[in-house]
Every structure is written in structure tokens, then in C-alpha cells.
Amino acid sequence: MSTARVAIITGAAQGIGEAIAIRLANEDINFTLLDVKGKEGQLENVVKQVEAKGRKAICIAGDVSVEEVVKNVVDKTVEVFGGLDIMVANAGITLFKPFLETTVEDFHKLMSVNVLGVTLCFQYAARQMIKQGRGGRIIGASSGAGKQGIHNMAVYSASKFAVRGLTQATSSELRKHNITVNSYAPGFILTPMNAHPDDDKYGGLGSVAKMAANMPADLQGAEPDVIAGLVAYLISPEAHFTTGQTINVNGGLYCD
Ligand SMILES: NC(=O)c1ccc[n+]([C@@H]2O[C@H](COP(=O)([O-])OP(=O)(O)OC[C@H]3O[C@@H](n4cnc5c(N)ncnc54)[C@H](O)[C@@H]3O)[C@@H](O)[C@H]2O)c1
Incomplete structure (x- = not known):
């Protein structure tokens, strides 16, 4: 029987x-990789x-805010x-928009992906x-x-505060099952989330954001591997004693 661990990664x-x-x-882990429909090629x-690192992986297209998708x-x-x-x-999704212009539709979209989506993933897992x-x-x-x-990210901020609350509460309920629950709190990471068509005018990827x-x-x-390195620690044997934490990786942008 395989001794490989099994991971699901959304987005x-x-x-x-x-x-x-x-x-x-890099570790002996097999994967299910999920993202929205339309990103099957990526x-x-x-x-x-x-697979080039010798692991097995399947991918699934679907929306994390739909309960049936997460269950499946x-x-x-x-x-x-x-x-x-x-x-x-x-x-997760983001929205750079002044608070006074933020709509009810914006609110529901951010909350359904960033909060309900994470909640469903935590619960079914x-x-x-x-x-x-x-x-x-x-x-x-x-x-x-x-x-x-x-600034300009009021409801996104609210959604990410919610993930912190979820992390703290679930870690306490799941401790007796030897399940740890932690979250990462990235600062400014150079990914497509922070890309804008005018970036080249202002100094490159992320400059407008x-x-x-x-x-x-x-x-x-920073490149996204700074977050990947933290996640590698959180799944390591010695991280069994780290739970309920939302861990900053932000170049000192904000200090707890
Ligand atoms: N990049 C940053 O600076 C930064 C900072 C803080 C937190 N984060 C958080 O880290 C996470 C990853 O961010 P990223 O920078 O890689 O963003 P990204 O936009 O580059 O990638 C996010 C991925 O999630 C997928 N996704 C979005 N909605 C989905 C849904 N409903 N169902 C399934 N997949 C969905 C997107 O298609 C995309 O491929 C997000 O939760 C984000 O809020 C990012």
C-alpha cells in the first residue's frame, strides 16, 4: 500500500x-488540484x-463556493x-475598489469565495x-x-479577517482529532492577482495594486515561493504543535 500523503490545493x-x-x-504527496472552469489548461x-517530480496528480475544474463541488x-x-x-x-479573489462604491453584489462575491469557499473546504476535509x-x-x-x-480593500479585508476567525475556532474544535488548522497572511506577493494592464507604466507587476x-x-x-515554504513547514511533523495561527509572510509590512 502507498505511504504517500494526499493533498487538495484549491486555486x-x-x-x-x-x-x-x-x-x-518535493515530498511524497499526491495531489488533487482545483481551479475554476476555463483554467483547465493552466x-x-x-x-x-x-508529475515531473515523481508525484501523482489529478485536476478538477469547479467553484469552491459551491458545496456540491467541494464535496465531490x-x-x-x-x-x-x-x-x-x-x-x-x-x-480567493480580490477587489480594489473604494468602500463607498462597493456593491452588495461585490460583497456576496467576495464572501462566497473567500469565506464560504474556505469554510466548505475546511469542513469537508x-x-x-x-x-x-x-x-x-x-x-x-x-x-x-x-x-x-x-485602503480600497474594505470588504476583501473583512473576508480575510473572517478566515482568521475560522482558523482560530476550527483549530480548537479539531485539536482532539490531531488536525491542525493554520492560515497564511501574505503581504505583497507577485502573482496574477496583483496584475494590472497599466503596471508597465508604474514600475512592473503589482505596481498599480x-x-x-x-x-x-x-x-x-515577493515571489509566491515564500508562502509555499511556510506551507511546507505547516505540513511537516514538527508543526504538529502549531495550530490556530494566521502567520504573516509580508516583508515587515505589518507586525503583530
Ligand atoms: N498575491 C497576494 O499579494 C496575496 C496577498 C494576500 C493574500 N493572498 C491570498 O492568497 C490566495 C492566492 O492568491 P494569488 O495571489 O495566488 O491569486 P491568483 O488570483 O493569482 O490565484 C488565485 C486562484 O484562485 C482561483 N479561484 C478564484 N475563485 C475561485 C473559485 N471560486 N473556485 C476555485 N478557484 C478559484 C483563481 O482562478 C486563481 O487561479 C488568495 O486567497 C489571496 O486572497 C494573496
Whole structure:
């Protein structure tokens, strides 16, 4: 029987999710990679990179804010790989918009992906891990905006504060099952999320987002592998004692 662990990573077609998949593929782990419909080509590309490291991976297209999708992703993973040990609920969306212009539709969209999506991933993963009885590692995507509200990102900030609350509460309920729950709180990471068509005019990838969010001019963005390295720690044996935490990786942009 295979001793490989099994991980689900959402939002794995690009950016931080892709970097996590490639980093975790250094370990004996098989993967289910999820992203929205329309990104199957990008997902296949990540599958190939993971397979090149000797791992197995399947990809699924679907929306994390739909309960049936999350349930099916966990069921399919168990069917193909025999279990689930690691859930990385990474998928998220952002919105740079003044608070006074933010609509009810914007609110529901952000909350359904960033909060409901993460909640469903935590819940279905935890149920499966409890059934297996061998513990597990659950990781969510919060943000620096989940520690300190950010200019022009009011509802995004609210959604990432919610992930922090979810992480704290679920870690306490799941501790007795040897399941840890933590989240990462990235600062300014150079991914497609922070791309804008005018970036070249202002200094490259992320420069428009940086201005919109009132970030300090001297702050450099980092590549997504800085988050992948933290996730690699959170799934390591010695991280069994780290739970309920939302961990800053932000170049000192915000200090707890
Ligand atoms: N990049 C940053 O500076 C930064 C900072 C703080 C937090 N984060 C968080 O980290 C996570 C990853 O960010 P990123 O920078 O890689 O973003 P990204 O936009 O580059 O990638 C996010 C991926 O999630 C997918 N996704 C979006 N909605 C989805 C849905 N409903 N179902 C399934 N997949 C969905 C997208 O298609 C995309 O491929 C997000 O939760 C984000 O909020 C990013």
C-alpha cells in the first residue's frame, strides 16, 4: 500500500496555489488540484510539473463556493488516492475598489469565495480526516488584510479577517482529532492577482495594486515561493504543535 500523503490545493492553476503544489511535490504527496472552469489548461500545466517530480496528480475544474463541488472534490480524491491528509484552501479573489462604491453584489462575491469557499473546504476535509482517524493538516488563505484593514480593500479585508476567525475556532474544535488548522497572511506577493494592464507604466507587476492599497513605495513584492515554504513547514511533523495561527509572510509590512 502507498505511504504517500494526499493533498487538495484549491486555486492551484496559478500564483500562490501553483507554487504550493510545486513545492509540496518535493515530498511524497499526491495531489488533487482545483481551479475554476476555463483554467483547465493552466491546471494541466501544474499537473505536469508535479508529475515531473515523481508525484501523482489529478485536476478538477469547479467553484469552491459551491458545496456540491467541494464535496465531490474530497470524494474524488479519496476514491483516486485512498484518503486525504492535507487541505490547502487557497482559492480567493480580490477587489480594489473604494468602500463607498462597493456593491452588495461585490460583497456576496467576495464572501462566497473567500469565506464560504474556505469554510466548505475546511469542513469537508475535517470530516474526511476524522473518519480516517490519522489526523491531518488544514491550511487557509488569509492575508495581511486579515490583520490590518487595507485602503480600497474594505470588504476583501473583512473576508480575510473572517478566515482568521475560522482558523482560530476550527483549530480548537479539531485539536482532539490531531488536525491542525493554520492560515497564511501574505503581504505583497507577485502573482496574477496583483496584475494590472497599466503596471508597465508604474514600475512592473503589482505596481498599480501597490498604489491602490497605499503600500509603502520602498516595499518590494515577493515571489509566491515564500508562502509555499511556510506551507511546507505547516505540513511537516514538527508543526504538529502549531495550530490556530494566521502567520504573516509580508516583508515587515505589518507586525503583530
Ligand atoms: N498575491 C497576494 O499579494 C496575496 C496577498 C494576500 C493574500 N493572498 C491570498 O492568497 C490566495 C492566492 O492568491 P494569488 O495571489 O495566488 O491569486 P491568483 O488570483 O493569482 O490565484 C488565485 C486562484 O484562485 C482561483 N479561484 C478564484 N475563485 C475561485 C473559485 N471560486 N473556485 C476555485 N478557484 C478559484 C483563481 O482562478 C486563481 O487561479 C488568495 O486567497 C489571496 O486572497 C494573496
